[in-house]
Amino acid sequence: MKRALDIARDVRSGRVTALAITEDCLDRLARADELCAVTRVLADRARQAARQVDAAVSKGIDPGPLAGVPYGVKDLFDVAGLPTTAGSAIYADAPPATQDAEAIRRLRDAGAVLVATLNMDEFAYGFATINARHGTTRNPHDRARLAGGSSGGSAAAVAAGLLPFALGSDTNGSIRVPASLTGLYGLKPTHGSLPMTGTFPFAESLDDIGPFTASLADMHALWQVLSGRSAEDSGPLLRMARLGGRFRDNARVSQLGAIDAISPDAPIIELPDIARARSAAFLITAYEGGQLHREALNREAMRFDPATRDRLIAGALVPRDLYERAIAFRAELQARVARETADYDVLLAPTTPCEAPLIGDPQMGPQILIDGALRPARADLGIHTQPISFLGLPSLAVPMLRPGQLPLGLQLIGQPGGEAALFRCAATLEKAGFIGVSTPASLRLEEAT
């Protein structure tokens, strides 16, 4: 599918109708069951929205910068008239949302057309998108592998060319991990900078939302629409550093090679207490998730996804005192890291420690190597993203340009409110050929036939 900005340009100019774009998108979605990325197709709503865009164009009214661009949302955004399930059977029959999530409202005002809700780990608890109700989302680059999670449906739908963009949520890496594994751009903004109203929470003190795109220009446009801010295209020379320690100890040679080639003279710095930060994030997430679902666990534990249920019950048993210590540590560490990284605009790090793992044995679950030992992918794919969420920093996951190989990503991490620097940095890397989206081989074959 075309990039979002190309579609919007064609719709605004009258070269193509939003309805034709929508019908093409609905047709693609109907043929993509095997990916297990889509949970609900919103055909009637999408057609109605597309007709409104076309009516505006025919009257000479500008429908907005995303005119007629179809998109999907992770299954935790409120969509008026539908229950918000957060990927769970428990909420399948919940009362329907009375209005759209604020992010959807902003996209609608910009002319975008919502066409689908997308698969996720139940209640966003996991990095795998293994969902007992909807199934395991497959990676479009190799369907025997995970797409990552918890926003895996959003990532897979964009990577497979079903949608030009999608929204996800990121508590500990749930946008950046699947972006890395499916070869997309994925943005976790500065904590609290994009609207959470109308989203089903996971761990509220860490939750953020953000987009997946297949182009940097689209990501930039979406940031402007969702945040209401503009990101300057130019500015002083960016000051960069490479993150060392655990980030370099758990990375592919190709990731380190790319980071070192991007900025060979940048210092390698170690963030303080990074292992403790990740563990504190783990505890905060478990506690907040456990508390959020405690009543439902008491009422109907056996209706939860078994893997999520056991994690949430365990989280409910985390002592409050430990949680409060982790929260206090977060504030202290944020202040310390701000002091120690004040001289840098962009920190370079791997996004995931490896390429997409094989889905493998359903009993054992997919495994990955962390610090030389096999660990469950569902919990540990976020080793490099979780500490950054803990610090509340913005992080743009960018795909290394490596056509023909499994995707792998890097994080461009900024100062709070420093998304503009990340976009500038990414633009430079794209121009220099370090980053870019590669089409999955299966799609290249389809396009050739």
Next chain:
Amino acid sequence: MDGVKQNRARATIPHDPDAVMRAATALGLTIPAQCLPGVIANLALLDHHADIFQGAGQ
């Protein structure tokens, strides 16, 4: 230990079956029997992270 000092006693997470059931009862939380092995495995993982966070492990 680097960073923030931990002066208070180390907090522990229950992860043997009796301690887990006692903690659940105290919180008014019912754990179905078939969930107990999975819950205990997850509590062990959380205890590992509690150790790292509190400076007792890596």
